[in-house]
Amino acid sequence: MNDSMYAQWLALACGAFLLAGVLVLWRRDLAAIVRLFALQGVALGAMVVVLGLRQGSVHLVAVAVGVGALRAGLLPYLMRRALDTPPPGNGTAGEEARETRPLVNVATSLLAAAVLALVAYAVSQPIVRLSPGPATQAVPVALTVLLVGFFVLVTRRRALSQVVGFLLIDNAITATAFLTTSGVPLVVELGVSLDVLLAVLVLQVLTTRMRAAFGGTDLGELRELHD
Amino acid sequence: MSGDLMSGLIATVLQVVLVIAGAPLLVGLMRQVRARMEGRAGAGVPQPWRDLRKLLRKEPTEPRDTGWPFRLAPLVLAGTALVVAAVVPLVSTASPLDSAADLFAVTALLALGSVALALGGLDTGTAFGGMGASREVTVLALVEPTILVSVFALSVRAGSTNLGAIVNVTEADPMRVLSPASLLAAVALAVVTIAETGRIPVDNPSTHLELTMIHEAMVLEYSGPDLALIEWASAARLTVLLGLLGSLFLPWGVATAGTGALAVLIGVAAFAVKTAALGVLLAVGEVFMAKLRLFRIPELLAGSFLLALLAVAASFFLAGGA
Numbered sequence: 001m002n003d004s005m006y007a008q009w010l011a012l013a014c015g016a017f018l019l020a021g022v023l024v025l026w027r028r029d030l031a032a033i034v035r036l037f038a039l040q041g042v043a044l045g046a047m048v049v050v051l052g053l054r055q056g057s058v059h060l061v062a063v064a065v066g067v068g069a070l071r072a073g074l075l076p077y078l079m080r081r082a083l084d085t086p087p088p089g090n091g092t093a094g095e096e097a098r099e100t101r102p103l104v105n106v107a108t109s110l111l112a113a114a115v116l117a118l119v120a121y122a123v124s125q126p127i128v129r130l131s132p133g134p135a136t137q138a139v140p141v142a143l144t145v146l147l148v149g150f151f152v153l154v155t156r157r158r159a160l161s162q163v164v165g166f167l168l169i170d171n172a173i174t175a176t177a178f179l180t181t182s183g184v185p186l187v188v189e190l191g192v193s194l195d196v197l198l199a200v201l202v203l204q205v206l207t208t209r210m211r212a213a214f215g216g217t218d219l220g221e222l223r224e225l226h227d
Numbered sequence: 228m229s230g231d232l233m234s235g236l237i238a239t240v241l242q243v244v245l246v247i248a249g250a251p252l253l254v255g256l257m258r259q260v261r262a263r264m265e266g267r268a269g270a271g272v273p274q275p276w277r278d279l280r281k282l283l284r285k286e287p288t289e290p291r292d293t294g295w296p297f298r299l300a301p302l303v304l305a306g307t308a309l310v311v312a313a314v315v316p317l318v319s320t321a322s323p324l325d326s327a328a329d330l331f332a333v334t335a336l337l338a339l340g341s342v343a344l345a346l347g348g349l350d351t352g353t354a355f356g357g358m359g360a361s362r363e364v365t366v367l368a369l370v371e372p373t374i375l376v377s378v379f380a381l382s383v384r385a386g387s388t389n390l391g392a393i394v395n396v397t398e399a400d401p402m403r404v405l406s407p408a409s410l411l412a413a414v415a416l417a418v419v420t421i422a423e424t425g426r427i428p429v430d431n432p433s434t435h436l437e438l439t440m441i442h443e444a445m446v447l448e449y450s451g452p453d454l455a456l457i458e459w460a461s462a463a464r465l466t467v468l469l470g471l472l473g474s475l476f477l478p479w480g481v482a483t484a485g486t487g488a489l490a491v492l493i494g495v496a497a498f499a500v501k502t503a504a505l506g507v508l509l510a511v512g513e514v515f516m517a518k519l520r521l522f523r524i525p526e527l528l529a530g531s532f533l534l535a536l537l538a539v540a541a542s543f544f545l546a547g548g549a
Contacts, residue, residue, distance in 0.1 A: 110532070
C-alpha cells in the first residue's frame with residue numbers, strides 16, 4: 001500500500017467515523033441512532049484495518065476484525081433488543097422510540113458540535129506536532145467524537161441515547177489509541193472490549209428495569225427518590 | 228492566444244444560450260419525471276416554455292400603491308441569473324470572464340437576486356408577500372454561511388476561490404472528489420442548493436397553500452411578462468446551481484484552456500447530460516420525500532452548516548483531505 005493510497009483510505013475511514021458520530025446528534029429516531037453507531041463501528045474497524053495493512057501486521061488486522069464485530073455487530077444488536085422490548089401496559093411506543101425533548105435542541109446541538117470540532121482541533125495540536133503523519137493528523141477527528149459523545153451524554157434524556165453517548169466516547173478512545181500508538185497490545189484491547197460489553201449488558205438490564213418500574217426511560221424522572 | 232480567447236468566448240456565449248433555452252426545459256423534465264413516477268401522464272417537457280409564451284402575451288398589470296422595488300425585482304432577479312450563467316464554468320473554464328468567476332461574487336449575485344425578490348414581495352403590502360419575504364430571508368440567512376464555509380473547504384486545495392481554478396484542480400486529479408473534505412462539502416452544497424432553489428424538502432414549488440409556500444408567496448402579486456421573467460429566472464438559477472454542483476464535483480468533460488472547438492462541444496454535451504441527470508435525481512428524490520415543517524428547516528440547514536464546517540476542518544485535519 002503506497003503513501004498516497006494509505007493517506008486517502010485512512011482519511012476516508014476517519015471521515016466516515018466523524019460523520020457517523022456527528023449525525024447521532026441530528027437524528028431523533030433511536031433506531032436510526034443505533035444504526036449510525038453501527039456504521040461508526042464499521043468505520044472504526046476499517047480505520048484499524050488500514051493501519052494494520054500499512055504496518056503489515058496480521059495481528060492488528062485480527063484486532064480490527066474483532067473491534068468491528070463487537071462495535072458494528074454485537075453492541076448494536078444488544079441495543080436494538082433493548083429498544084424492541086415493548087413497554088409494559090398501554091405503551092407509548094412512539095414516545096419511547098424517539099429522543100423527543102433533548103435538553104438542548106437539535107439545531108443548537110449541531111452548532112455546538114461545530115464548536116467542539118474546533119476545540120478538538122485546537123487542543124490536539126501539540127499531539128499532532130510530536131510526529132506529524134497521516135495517522136496522527138487524524139487525532140482531532142477522534143477527539144471531536146469524544147467531545148460529541150460527552151455532549152450526547154449530558155444533553156440527551158433517553159437511557160438508550162446516553163448509552164450511545166457512552167459508546168461514542170469509548171469508540172473515540174479506541175480510535176485515539178490506534179492512531180497515536182502503532183497498535184495496542186491484544187490483551188489490553190480485549191480487556192477494554194469486554195469491559196464495554198459488560199457495561200452495555202448492565203445498562204441494558206438497567207433500561208429494562210427502568211421500563212418495568214416507571215414505564216419509560218426518560219432519565220428526567222429519576223430526579224426524585226421513589227419509595 | 229487569440230484563438231484561446233475566441234474559443235473561450237464561444238464557450239461562454241454557448242453556455243449563456245444553453246442556460247436561457249435549457250432552463251425551462253430542465254424544469255419541464257423534472258415535472259415530467261415527477262408526474263410519471265406519481266402515475267400521471269404529465270404535461271410534457273416543453274410545457275414551461277408554452278407557459279412562458281402564454282404569460283408573455285398577457286397584459287402587464289400592477290397592484291395599486293406599489294413602487295419601484297416591485298417593478299425592479301424581476302429585472303434584477305433575471306439580470307443576476309444571466310450574469311451568473313455567464314461567469315460560472317459550466318462548459319469551459321477558459322472563459323474571458325474568468326476573473327469574475329469568484330465563488331464569493333457568485334454567491335453575492337445570487338443573494339442579490341433573492342433579496343430583490345424579497346423586497347418586491349414586501350412592496351406589495353399584502354400578508355402573503357410579507358410572509359413569503361420573511362421566510363425567504365430566514366432561509367437565505369441560514370444558507371449564506373453554509374455556502375461560504377463549504378466554498379472555503381473547496382478552495383483550500385486549489386489555493387483560490389476562483390471557480391475555474393477549483394474545477395481545473397479537480398479535473399486534473401479526479402480522485403480528490405473522494406476525499407472526506409470534498410464529500411462533506413458536496414453534501415452541504417447539495418442541501419444548500421435545494422434550499423436556495425426552493426425545492427422539497429425546504430419549499431414545495433408546486434403548492435399555493437398559504438401555510439407552506441415560500442417562493443410562491445413572494446411572487447403571488449406578479450402577473451403577465453413580469454411573472455414570466457421570474458419563472459424563467461428561477462429556472463435559470465436552478466440550472467446554474469445544478470450545473471455548478473456538476474462542475475465542482477463531477478468535473479468530467481468541462482473544457483479547459485488551450486483546448487479546441489471539439490472540447491467545447493464535448494463540454495456542452497457533458498453540461499447538458501450532467502444537469503439533466505442531477506435534475507432527474509432531484510425530482511426522483513422529491514417524489515419520495517415530504518416537505519419539512521418550516522420550523523424544522525433551520526435544523527436541516529444547521530446540519531448542512533455543520534457538514535460544511537467539518538469539510539473545512541477535515542481539509543486541515545486529514546493529510547488526505549487537503
